[in-house]
């Protein structure tokens with residue numbers, strides 16, 4: 464397992480509900496700092512269970528801190544979580560939803576999801592050649608015969624995408640036709656004990672329910688878009704960020720892993736409400752995904768900020784004609800980078816020292 468790294472990790476939680484779920488995570492999260500983004504009515508008082516070290520932001524705080532740039536942070540959508548990524552100063556972010564609890568592995572042991580994410584993030588990835596025995600860096604595992612030695616050092620890992628027991632991350636139509644579908648019991652064959660690097664050139668549907676990333680490597684591209692209130696789209700926040708970060712990781716030579724750790728997702732959001740929010744996305748994803756599959760980032764883009772600005776330009780050009788929403792989204796992507804640079808300016812050098 465990875466070291467605790469508690470000075471280097473922030474846990475970001477978007478919430479419209481209660482934070483009682485934190486009781487379940489107490490033994491695992493108490494050593495860390497929480498950044499809580501309270502969505503919805505800012506006058507509602509929200510209770511953080513005793514003993515946690517946290518900072519809490521509501522919409523009034525976001526407006527006050529960002530001024531006119533606050534329009535790049537979504538309201539009434541889990542996408543508001545990316546404000547936490549912006550104000551964090553840590554190397555790693557773990558973001559989790561407020562209806563997620565500690566899962567058990569098939570032996571009945573509680574899973575320390577954050578520790579497993581940190582292990583994933585601090586070990587390399589293998590995006591250029593697939594290891595058929597999964598994660599070659601896992602204890603007791605290795606590269607199989609035929610794996611080129613020149614690629615065995617791997618590349619830095621930027622994203623660790625964890626999975627879910629109980630309620631799966633389905634879109635509204637799938638939820639509507641399979642309302643009782645559960646990825647349940649401990650010990651069932653649906654707990655897949657594996658971590659995989661997603662190959663270079665392959666996109667995936669990233670879910671933010673159980674997600675960790677290296678903020679220094681990819682934070683600038685982990686923007687969740689403008690969704691929810693006043694927008695024709697919701698619930699595609701993590702999808703958008705997943706497609707953007709994957710093409711940026713592929714370009715910069717970073718890895719993205721998916722698989723372990725699992726957590727327990729307890730509450731299905733309402734599929735009819737979700738359908739209204741997702742409706743346009745169900746059509747637009749047929750255009751968005753081919754767009755990301757065809758993106759080529761120029762060599763001169765050498766960090767996540769530069770890649771992201773280029774992506775905004777290409778998104779406007781190619782997706783703007785699909786719907787004017789994408790012009791606004793592309794503008795918001797640029798605003799996000801302006802805010803990112805403001806909050807993440809390199810420390811000023813004074814008398815030769817930083």
Ligand SMILES: O=c1ccn([C@@H]2O[C@H](COP(=O)(O)OP(=O)(O)O[C@H]3O[C@@H](CO)[C@H](O)[C@H]3O)[C@@H](O)[C@H]2O)c(=O)[nH]1
Pocket residue numbers: 476477478479480501502503538539540541542543559560561562632670671672691698699700701730731732
């Ligand atoms: O207006 C809102 C709605 C929700 N939140 C907070 O966001 C997360 C996820 O919300 P929820 O549990 O309702 O959504 P799910 O359908 O179960 O989750 C999937 O949708 C994703 C995309 O939005 C999400 O990451 C997926 O896991 C909770 O913490 C809500 O409290 C919000 O802040 N504002």
Ligand SMILES: [Mn+2]
Pocket residue numbers: 560562728730731732
């Ligand atoms: Mn949920």
